[in-house]
Amino acid sequence: MSETITLEVQRYRPEEEALPTWERFEVPLKPKWMILDALNYIKDELDGSLSYRWACRMGVCGSCGMMVDGKPVLTCATYLSSLGPGPVRVAPLKAFPVIRDLVIDVEDFVGKLESVKPWIIREEEKPLAQGEYLQTPEELAHYKQYSMCINCLLCYAACPIAALEPGFVGPAAIALAQRYNLDSRDQGTPERMDVLSQEHGIWSCTFVGECSVVCPKNVDPAGAIQRYKVQAAADWWKSVLWPWGGTKRSMGPAPG
Amino acid sequence: MRRSNEPFFWALFSGGGMLAALCLPAVALLMWFAVPLGWVEAPAYEALVARLGHPLLRLVLFVFITLCLFHWGHRFRFTLYDGLQLKHLFGLIATICYGGAAALSLVAAYVLWTFP
Amino acid sequence: MTNPGYKRFRPRWHRERMPIFWWLGQFSYIKFISRELTSLAVAYTAVFLVVQFWALSQGREVYGRLLEFLRSPGALVFHVLVFAVLLFHTVTWLNLAPKALVLHLGGRRIPDRAVLAAHYLAWVAACAAVAWVLLGGS
Numbered sequence: 001m002s003e004t005i006t007l008e009v010q011r012y013r014p015e016e017e018a019l020p021t022w023e024r025f026e027v028p029l030k031p032k033w034m035i036l037d038a039l040n041y042i043k044d045e046l047d048g049s050l051s052y053r054w055a056c057r058m059g060v061c062g063s064c065g066m067m068v069d070g071k072p073v074l075t076c077a078t079y080l081s082s083l084g085p086g087p088v089r090v091a092p093l094k095a096f097p098v099i100r101d102l103v104i105d106v107e108d109f110v111g112k113l114e115s116v117k118p119w120i121i122r123e124e125e126k127p128l129a130q131g132e133y134l135q136t137p138e139e140l141a142h143y144k145q146y147s148m149c150i151n152c153l154l155c156y157a158a159c160p161i162a163a164l165e166p167g168f169v170g171p172a173a174i175a176l177a178q179r180y181n182l183d184s185r186d187q188g189t190p191e192r193m194d195v196l197s198q199e200h201g202i203w204s205c206t207f208v209g210e211c212s213v214v215c216p217k218n219v220d221p222a223g224a225i226q227r228y229k230v231q232a233a234a235d236w237w238k239s240v241l242w243p244w245g246g247t248k249r250s251m252g253p254a255p256g
Numbered sequence: 257m258r259r260s261n262e263p264f265f266w267a268l269f270s271g272g273g274m275l276a277a278l279c280l281p282a283v284a285l286l287m288w289f290a291v292p293l294g295w296v297e298a299p300a301y302e303a304l305v306a307r308l309g310h311p312l313l314r315l316v317l318f319v320f321i322t323l324c325l326f327h328w329g330h331r332f333r334f335t336l337y338d339g340l341q342l343k344h345l346f347g348l349i350a351t352i353c354y355g356g357a358a359a360l361s362l363v364a365a366y367v368l369w370t371f372p
Numbered sequence: 373m374t375n376p377g378y379k380r381f382r383p384r385w386h387r388e389r390m391p392i393f394w395w396l397g398q399f400s401y402i403k404f405i406s407r408e409l410t411s412l413a414v415a416y417t418a419v420f421l422v423v424q425f426w427a428l429s430q431g432r433e434v435y436g437r438l439l440e441f442l443r444s445p446g447a448l449v450f451h452v453l454v455f456a457v458l459l460f461h462t463v464t465w466l467n468l469a470p471k472a473l474v475l476h477l478g479g480r481r482i483p484d485r486a487v488l489a490a491h492y493l494a495w496v497a498a499c500a501a502v503a504w505v506l507l508g509g510s
Contacts, residue, residue, distance in 0.1 A: 014383045018375050070398070097385035105385055138479045160401065163390045164338055194259060203262035206334050207468065208404045226472035229266060236263035276414045277465040278498035280458045284417055286506050287424060288451040292442035299508050301432050308428065313505065317425075321418045328415035335408045341392055360415075364422045371429045 005029040005080060006087035007038055009050065012098050020098065023047075024087065027080075035075035035083075035090065036064055039102075052102035059216060062152030066102055067091040072157035072214050095156050095163035109153060112169045115195050116177035121188025139184040146179035146224055148217040155211035155221050167200040171211035171221030174202060178224040197232040205229075265330045265354070272327025275320055305372060314368045322361040329357035410461035413454045466491045 004026045012020040025046050027038040036054055043050045052075075054064040059077045066075050069089050080088070096104035126133065155171035156162040162170050177196055181189045196202050205225050212222040290296045299307070307313075333353040337343045395401040427438040441447055469491045470484035 012386050014375060014386070016375055018384075020386055094388065097387050099383070099385055141481070142476075160390070160394055161338060163388075163394075164341065165343075197259040197263065199260050199262065201260075203260055203266065206338060206404075206408070207471075208401070209468075210400055210404075213400065220471075223471040223474070226468070227474050230270075230472050232259075233263040233267045233270070236259065236261075237267065272414070273461075273465055276417075276458075277462040278495050279502050280414060280417050281455065281462055282499040282502035283421065283506070284451070284455045284458055286503065287420070288442055288447075288455065291506075292439045296507060301428075301435065303508070305428055307505075307508070308425070317421070321421055324414050324418035328411040328418075331408055331411035332415075335405070335411070339395060339405055339408070341390070357415075360419060360422075364418075367422050367426045367429065371425060 002029060002085075005038075005083075005085075007035075007042065008087040008089045009039075009042070009102070010089075010091040011050075011101050012092075013049075013100065022089075029081060031081055033080045035066070035068055035073075035078045035080055035088070038080050038088075039075065039090070050102075051100045060150060062150035065093050065152045065154050065157065067094055067157065072154040074152060074154070074216050077216060093153055093157040095159065096153070104153075106153065108166065109151075109156065109170065109173070112173045113151070113176065116169065116173050116192055117188060117195070118173075118176045118180055120180065120183065120186050121191060122185075123187050133185040135184055142184070143179045143182035146175045146182070146219055146221075149175055149179070149219045149221075150217055152216065154214045154216065155219075158210040158214040160208060160210075161204050161206065165200065165204055168204045169196065169198075169201050171205075171225065172219075174205075174228060175219050175221040175224040178228055181228075193232060193235060196228065197236070202228050202232060265326070268323060268326035269330035270327075272323035272325070273331075276324050276327055279320070280324070309371055314371060318361075318365055318368050321364045322357075325357040325360050325364075326354070329353035406460070407464045410457050410464070413457035414461060416454060417458060462495065466495060 005028075007025045007027055008022050009025060010020050011023045025038075025042045027041050027046075030037070034057075036057060039050065039052055039054075043052075052064075052066070054076060055061040056063070057076045059074055062074075064075045065072060067073075067090070068075065068078055069083060072093060075090070090102065092098045092102045092104050096106065096108075099105050149172055151172060153172065159168075159171055161168050174196060177192050180186045181192060202225055207222060207226060209222045212220045215221065286296070291298050330353070333349055336349050336353075337346075342349060391397075395405040424438065427435045442451070467488070470487040473487055475482045475487070
């Protein structure tokens with residue numbers, strides 16, 4: 001194994017240049033190093049002005065997502081040595097505006113996430129004296145997969161629709177909406193459906209499926225979206241064919 | 257916020273896609289190869305017309321053909337939006353796709369209705 | 373500061389434009405667009421069904437000429453291609469069915485393999501039904 005490997009990192013310094021540029025760095029090729037270690041080496045030893053996000057360095061915080069050789073990955077979870085002779089291209093996550101170097105602007109996503117109301121919605125809260133909402137392991141299993149999302153946004157980078165349509169709510173937000181829709185303690189499905197059964201909600205999705213391929217936590221947002229499409233379509237037809245039924249307030253079983 | 261009416265077209269796309277997936281390969285294999293090339297004993301002309309002329313079958317076929325056409329219309333609309341980035345022409349594209357599907361469905365209705 | 377477009381407290385975010393042929397950039401995207409374009413074969417087959425019916429209604433001679441056309445080498449080659457596309461539609465559609473259809477029986481989730489197997493069985497049944505309708509129920 002050679003001693004060093006070349007990293008080609010996208011730089012963007014808006015106060016100096018109008019467009020991004022590529023800069024090459026030679027970093028040591030240590031067998032246990034991740035891309036993140038290489039970036040930290042660059043910042044420590046070669047160029048302290050390199051800007052990028054990271055935190056937990058163990059694949060649970062979702063901060064370090066970047067495009068490595070054209071694929072959206074967590075840089076803390078990708079071995080440097082797995083990327084061949086190089087040069088290894090590191091670029092900011094696709095489908096997001098770039099603030100500087102490898103740092104992207106996630107405000108849009110945060111707004112989209114808030115719009116799907118990712119919290120337990122109840123018609124009436126149980127008084128405290130009645131104790132907690134109980135949930136069986138089977139009920140937990142319904143939504144557990146979708147609760148694993150770490151908001152790393154790799155799915156948005158992989159989704160061509162997220163890049164083409166800035167307004168698209170996107171895979172992670174819909175998966176998280178489903179996490180609450182399928183939660184037995186939640187009664188907010190109709191409210192979320194108003195937000196999601198929109199042109200920029202689930203109906204922009206054409207089931208490319210790349211979001212689920214790149215997800216580091218196996219959330220399977222594509223599956224969540226397709227299931228939701230079936231549910232939303234059934235709901236739409238019900239409201240057309242049985243308009244007197246009214247909007248059902250609660251779609252889940254009452255928690256015990 | 258009023259919910260979008262996309263579910264209507266999506267349901268047609270979905271139903272058409274499922275029916276097409278299940279039935280069209282067999283239809284194509286028989287219509288384009290087995291019968292013309294004589295792999296199977298081709299039914300006599302009169303018997304074929306008599307059987308295919310059954311009103312219930314013609315109705316089923318009309319629904320089947322319509323769903324397949326709207327499957328195309330919906331899917332092609334999004335293919336044009338995303339594949340060629342023509343979303344700004346949404347009116348024209350919707351007219352071509354759904355209008356085209358509707359027009360061809362009407363043609364199918366006419367042919368099936370006037371079938372002896 | 374050498375970038376004249378830069379405003380000190382309103383920096384310029386960089387937005388990458390999607391190229392028109394983004395779907396040629398990655399094999400998974402090529403597969404996706406191919407899958408979407410199968411809708412053209414579906415429409416063609418549906419329209420051809422109508423043509424078939426029309427030919428049948430126009431008498432034995434017209435129908436005979438349609439069969440002649442179907443036997444021509446050009447038509448055969450073209451239809452082999454369309455048939456392959458229809459198969460691609462079927463396989464991709466059925467393989468994705470378990471993603472959209474998640475059912476629970478007695479509190480447990482029905483495994484994806486079972487949903488997939490049920491769909492393929494339905495395909496076999498549908499083929500049999502089509503053959504019965506088109507070739508004769510005697």
